[in-house]
Amino acid sequence: xNHVKWSKSEKKIAREAFEKAYERECSYLAxxxxxxxxxxKKPEEIWELRDFLTEKSKEVDEKYDYRYSxxxxxxxxxxxxxxxxxxxxxxxxxxxxxxxxSLLRFSESNSDG
Amino acid sequence: xNHVKWSKSEKKIAREAFEKAYERECSYLAxxxxxxxxxxKKPEEIWELRDFLTEKSKEVDEKYDYRYSxxxxxxxxxxxxxxxxxxxxxxxxxxxxxxxxSLLRFSESNSDG
Numbered sequence: 001x002n003h004v005k006w007s008k009s010e011k012k013i014a015r016e017a018f019e020k021a022y023e024r025e026c027s028y029l030a031x032x033x034x035x036x037x038x039x040x041k042k043p044e045e046i047w048e049l050r051d052f053l054t055e056k057s058k059e060v061d062e063k064y065d066y067r068y069s070x071x072x073x074x075x076x077x078x079x080x081x082x083x084x085x086x087x088x089x090x091x092x093x094x095x096x097x098x099x100x101x102s103l104l105r106f107s108e109s110n111s112d113g
Numbered sequence: 114x115n116h117v118k119w120s121k122s123e124k125k126i127a128r129e130a131f132e133k134a135y136e137r138e139c140s141y142l143a144x145x146x147x148x149x150x151x152x153x154k155k156p157e158e159i160w161e162l163r164d165f166l167t168e169k170s171k172e173v174d175e176k177y178d179y180r181y182s183x184x185x186x187x188x189x190x191x192x193x194x195x196x197x198x199x200x201x202x203x204x205x206x207x208x209x210x211x212x213x214x215s216l217l218r219f220s221e222s223n224s225d226g
Binding site: 023029033037040 | 135139142143146147149150151153156158159160162163167170
């Protein structure tokens with residue numbers, strides 16, 4: 001969406017949706033960390049948790065990229081992963097919503113499962 | 114202790130002491146991780162736990178160096194940090210125990226507190 005314009009109110013909606021997804025994903029992640037931490041019995045499991053955190057941290061860093069030029073891809077992925085709903089994007093132009101839907105359809109048609 | 118000889122039985126004692134200290138330190142570390150994990154309220158605290166684990170992992174890696182040439186330093190540090198007791202080293206030659214004690218005295222005489 002490189003040349004698409006974002007109004008002030010759309011920017012606010014986008015930012016809120018983005019942050020909501022981030023909060024949801026981090027909250028789920030915190031639950032998994034707690035679970036893993038409470039199950040540590042052997043030293044190796046400490047280092048496994050370290051690896052898990054390092055990996056997840058990279059994944060989250062890459063995924064949550066708030067640049068308007070890539071936001072359609074970001075939103076499509078967040079919807080696909082279940083951290084965002086179309087309802088969170090209400091107020092964006094039809095063009096933007098359609099672009100997100102197209103990306104999701106494309107992704108689904110190319111997925112294995 | 115570069116040119117000091119280690120008998121078979123001493124190697125066994127050293128290895129067991131080393132592993133006992135490692136188990137004790139990791140068990141304490143697991144407790145701290147559990148505590149931190151159970152207190153996560155905000156996303157930032159996930160990344161703080163990641164940093165904590167990365168740092169501790171490096172620290173443990175550096176500290177637990179099982180080479181006979183540096184084992185006196187390793188044991189002195191583990192005693193200083195409270196993960197090992199002299200009783201765990203029982204059976205090593207007097208020379209080796211004395212070397213560990215000298216290192217500890219040296220370290221204490223040079224510490225700030």
